[in-house]
Amino acid sequence: MPYRATIGIEVHAQLQTQSKMFCGCSADYASAPPNTHVCPVDLGLPGALPVINARAVEEVVLTGLALNCEIAQESHFDRKNYTYPDLPKGYQISQYDQPLCQNGWLEVEVEGVVRRIGIRRVHLEEDVGKLVHIEGCSLVDYNRAGVPLMEIVSEPDMHSPEEAREYATRLRSILRYLGVNSGDMEKGALRVEVNVSVSRHDELGTKVEIKNLNSFRAVQRSLEYEIARQTRILEEGGRVQQVTMGWDEAREATYEQRHKEEAHDYRYFPEPDLPPLTLDPAWVDSLRAGLPELPAARAERYQREYGLSAYDAGVLTSDRAVAEYYEQAVAAAQGVAGVDAKMISNWITGELFRLLRTEDRPIEASPITPANLVALLQSVASGQLTQTSAKEVFAEMFASGRPPAEIIAERGLGQISDEAQLRATIERILDENPAPVAEYLGGKEAVLRFFLGQIMRATRGQANPQLAQDILRRALEARRS
Secondary structure, eight states: OOOEEEEEEEEEEEOOOSBOSSSSSBSOOTTSOTTOSOOHHHHTOTTOOOOOOHHHHHHHHHHHHHTTOEEOSEEOOEEEEOOOTTOTTSEEEEOSSSOSEEEEEEEEEETTEEEEEEEEEEEEEEOOOEEEEETTEEEEEOSSTTOEEEEEEEOSOBOSHHHHHHHHHHHHHHHHHHTSOOOOTTTTSEEEEEEEEEESSSSOOOOEEEEEEOSHHHHHHHHHHHHHHHHHHHHTTOOOOOEEEEEETTTTEEEEEEEOOOGGGGOOEEOTTSOOEEOOHHHHHHHHHTOOOOHHHHHHHHHHHHOOOHHHHHHHHSSHHHHHHHHHHHHHTTTOTTOOHHHHHHHIIIIIHHHHHHHTOOGGGOSSOHHHHHHHHHHHHTTSSOHHHHHHHHHHHHHHOOOHHHHHHHHTOOOBOOHHHHHHHHHHHHHHOHHHHHHHHTTOTTHHHHHHHHHHHHTTTOBOHHHHHHHHHHHHHHTTO
């Protein structure tokens, strides 16, 4: 019987609130000098009392609703006790036995198979400080300490690295749609930890945790490595140890950090300085009613309404800003002959994405508005521009933000559909290339591609391709006599 991997994922997501979780300090600490966004509450000084950030609670409940969770009517905070330099109080305020949200699910699709992954809990806690290691010593910056942190814990329902990667990808997309998290894994705003065990039977094997993975690729590659490592140990008759591992991106290998703690090691007990949280069901219902259309539902609608493939719909809906740009362009194309939803999709996922990647810009910073994109596509659909010329205009639009009509007029890039003008160009090209003409007349049809390339070069890509091919064939046949 082959070995089977069992995988669960814990995601820590910094919430996008203006202030920290239990005090009024700014949560926008990323570019601030060290230890400038701190106060007695963050540092756990005597007499300092925490106050719950209501917006953070709202963002966690929104997330729970989006993940089909049960929302608790009553919840409370707990102290998670452990000693580490980045934890100034000596404990972290978290949630243990009464989380805000639990028993949810998220569907993922891998190789055409849809599976439902359980969400065990979504709870709220505070982030810790950051250690900075330099020149043989360690410094600590407490700016991050106390920033609202949401933890999303899945059930161990995944069985392949591909499933785990897809789960993490879809979860990040939902958080960005809700506006509760930036999704920036490189900056630590979204941190993924995976738990994986390998066994031959349905019962779970010994769990190993891999911490602080900062990319979807790292999620998949670390699991591939760790599954292979555990399988090798078991095949050799050994026992897998319950440990916490790190991921070395350069070596593409896991490495042991410490032995894994159990819940009782943290000595959880209710936070005495905070009252229980009671959530009004009417308030929860109002949040549910205000949920945006989420990526999966939007993708299904794009396939149904716009006739897009599942792949194209998934690409366009994975980011809310991209989906909104696309829908604005589709709306602008209403009544424009020849410009449809599929054509718009192709240009956004092709040319626009290419230029955005080159400049490392989000679509919100695109110099090309949806209306100007449609205006360009109208020029293509009407025959005014060839595809080649349209791409040239598109690149200038991206560089300058100017509308297409202005660039077309300035550069004289309108498509050449004048038969007399094209015939003169084609006759000249045939006169200059007698050998290929002879090959064509001898039955070598492939030579047509050579001549069409010469025509496009001579007209700077502006020749109407269908008309040029018709005139070319007639001109070649006329030379048989």
